[in-house]
Amino acid sequence: MTSAYILIQTEVGKAAHVTEEVAQIQGVVSVDGVTGPYDVIARAEAPDLDELARNVVMKIQAVDGVTRTLTCPVLRV
Structure with a gap:
């Protein structure tokens, strides 16, 4: 299983909407x-x-109000 943290920038005033949509x-x-x-x-x-990348990050990037993402894969060290 691969895990990642995705940092998301949003349009002003859209953070709550983006949070709700991404959670789904x-x-x-x-x-x-x-x-x-x-x-x-x-x-x-x-x-x-x-x-x-295909099924999570691309869907996050398509959410209305998302302006930029940065994906940080988790490493097992």
């Missing part, structure tokens, strides 16, 4: 609002990195 995406384990350069952080899981 299959593969998203948790979603929280944060402060700093990003507005929302999501933790997601998928069988592999390709599946994570």
Whole structure:
């Protein structure tokens, strides 16, 4: 199983809407609002990195109000 944190920037005033929509995406384990350069952080899981990119990250990027994402895969060290 591959896990990643996805940092999400939103349009002004859209963070709550984006949080609600992202929480409904299959593969998203948790979603929280944060402060700093990003507005929302999501933790997601998928069988592999390709599946994570196709079925989770691309769906997050398509949510109305999302302006930018940064995906940080979790490493097992």
